[in-house]
Amino acid sequence: MTTEHTTETDAPPTERDDHMLEVDDLRTFYHTEAGDLHAVDGVSLTLDRQETLGLVGESGCGKTTMAKSIMRLLPRNGEVVSGSIRLNGVEVTELSEKQLREEIRWTEISMIPQTAMNGFDPVKTVGRQIVDVIRRHETETPKAEAWERAKELFENLGLEGSRVHDYPHQFSGGMAQRAMIAMALALSPSIILADEPTTALDVMIQDRILRQIKDLQREFDTAMIMITHDMSVVSENCDYIAVMYGGRVVEFADAETVIKNPRHPYTLGMRNAFPDISEDDQDLVSIPGSPPEVIDPEEGCRFAPRCPFAEEECWEVTPEPEQFPDGDQHVVECHRADEAEYLRAEAEKKETWLSVQEGSREQRLEELEVNDD
Ligand SMILES: Nc1ncnc2c1ncn2[C@@H]1O[C@H](COP(=O)(O)OP(=O)(O)O)[C@@H](O)[C@H]1O
Numbered sequence: 001m002t003t004e005h006t007t008e009t010d011a012p013p014t015e016r017d018d019h020m021l022e023v024d025d026l027r028t029f030y031h032t033e034a035g036d037l038h039a040v041d042g043v044s045l046t047l048d049r050q051e052t053l054g055l056v057g058e059s060g061c062g063k064t065t066m067a068k069s070i071m072r073l074l075p076r077n078g079e080v081v082s083g084s085i086r087l088n089g090v091e092v093t094e095l096s097e098k099q100l101r102e103e104i105r106w107t108e109i110s111m112i113p114q115t116a117m118n119g120f121d122p123v124k125t126v127g128r129q130i131v132d133v134i135r136r137h138e139t140e141t142p143k144a145e146a147w148e149r150a151k152e153l154f155e156n157l158g159l160e161g162s163r164v165h166d167y168p169h170q171f172s173g174g175m176a177q178r179a180m181i182a183m184a185l186a187l188s189p190s191i192i193l194a195d196e197p198t199t200a201l202d203v204m205i206q207d208r209i210l211r212q213i214k215d216l217q218r219e220f221d222t223a224m225i226m227i228t229h230d231m232s233v234v235s236e237n238c239d240y241i242a243v244m245y246g247g248r249v250v251e252f253a254d255a256e257t258v259i260k261n262p263r264h265p266y267t268l269g270m271r272n273a274f275p276d277i278s279e280d281d282q283d284l285v286s287i288p289g290s291p292p293e294v295i296d297p298e299e300g301c302r303f304a305p306r307c308p309f310a311e312e313e314c315w316e317v318t319p320e321p322e323q324f325p326d327g328d329q330h331v332v333e334c335h336r337a338d339e340a341e342y343l344r345a346e347a348e349k350k351e352t353w354l355s356v357q358e359g360s361r362e363q364r365l366e367e368l369e370v371n372d373d
Pocket residue numbers: 030031032037039057058059060061062063064065066075077078292293294
C-alpha cells in the first residue's frame with residue numbers, strides 16, 4: 001500500500017440506498033372506453049431483504065395493479081406508462097417476456113393471487129405443477145427430487161404430503177391457498193407478493209396460514225409485500241405499511257406508527273373499520289362511499305369527497321407528500337396532517353363519519369362556505 005486512501009474512496013462502490021426492490025414514481029393505467037384509468041398514479045416504494053411491507057386500502061385502490069405491474073402480468077388493456085421498477089438493480093419494465101419467465105417470475109418474485117384456485121391448471125395434479133415449475137428453472141434437478149421437494153413444501157404448510165397427487169378441484173379453498181403458497185416458495189424467491197392471501201378463508205384458517213407464511217419467510221429469508229384491505233392483518237405481520245387510496249400511497253411509515261399514530265383521515269377511517277386493533281371499545285364504522293375510479297384526475301385531494309375534515313384547500317390543491325419525524329419514514333399526503341391529534345380524536349366519534357354527505361365538488365364547496373358564514 002503506497003498511497004493513503006481518503007474516507008471517500010474507501011466507501012463501497014454501491015450506493016447507500018441500494019434496495020432489493022425499488023419502485024419509483026410508477027404509473028399504471030388501464031385504457032378504457034371512458035379514458036385512461038389511473039389505477040396506480042405515482043407510487044414509490046422500497047423493499048429490503050426479509051422485510052414485510054403491508055399494502056392496504058379498500059377494494060379498487062390499486063393494490064392488485066401494483067402487484068401485477070411488478071410481476072409484469074397486467075391484462076391487455078393495462079400499461080405501465082411511466083416510472084421504474086428495479087429488482088436488485090435490474091429494470092424490470094425493460095425486460096423481455098422470455099427474460100421475465102426465465103429470470104424473474106417464481107425464481108425472484110412469486111405472486112400468490114387473490115383467488116388461489118385460478119392460479120392452478122385444472123387438468124394437472126397440483127404436485128405436477130409444482131414439479132414443473134421447479135424443473136423448468138432447475139433443469140438438472142432429478143424428477144424424484146423435485147417431487148420430494150413438493151411434498152416437503154406441502155408438509156411445511158400443514159398439508160399431507162400425499163395430497164400432491166390430487167387435482168385442484170379436490171382441494172378446499174384453504175388447501176388450495178396453501179398449495180399456492182407452496183408453489184410460490186418452491187424456488188426460494190427473494191420476494192413474495194401475497195395478494196389478499198387469506199381473504200377468502202375463515203378467520204381461524206387465516207391466522208394459521210399467516211403464521212405459516214411468517215415462519216417460512218424467516219426460514220427462507222424472503223421479503224414480502226402483503227396486500228390486504230384488512231388493517232388488523234398488516235398490524236400483526238408487517239414492518240412497514242403503505243396505505244393506498246385512488247392509486248396513490250397516501251400514508252407510509254413503520255407499522256406501529258401507521259396503526260397507532262396515523263395522520264391521514266383515510267387511515268383513521270380504515271382503522272375504525274377494524275376495531276380489534278384500536279384500543280377503545282368502539283362501534284364499527286365504515287367510511288361512507290367508495291374509492292374513486294380515477295379518470296382525468298382533477299386538482300385536489302382524491303379523498304376529499306369522503307373526508308369529514310375536507311376544507312376548501314383540500315378540494316382545490318393536490319396535497320404533496322410531507323414527511324413527519326414521529327415515525328420511521330412517515331410520509332403523509334394530506335393538507336391537515338399536522339393537526340393529527342385533533343383528527344384522531346374526531347375520527348373516533350361515529351358522528352364524524354356519519355356526517356359526511358358525499359356530494360359533488362360544487363355542493364361540498366358551497367356547504368363549506370355556508371358553514372364559514
Ligand atoms: N382490467 C381492468 N380494466 C379496467 N380497469 C381496471 C381493470 N382492473 C382493475 N381496474 C380498475 O383499476 C382500479 C384499481 O383496481 P385494483 O388494482 O384491482 O384495486 P385493488 O386490488 O386495490 O382492489 C379500480 O378502479 C379498478 O376498477
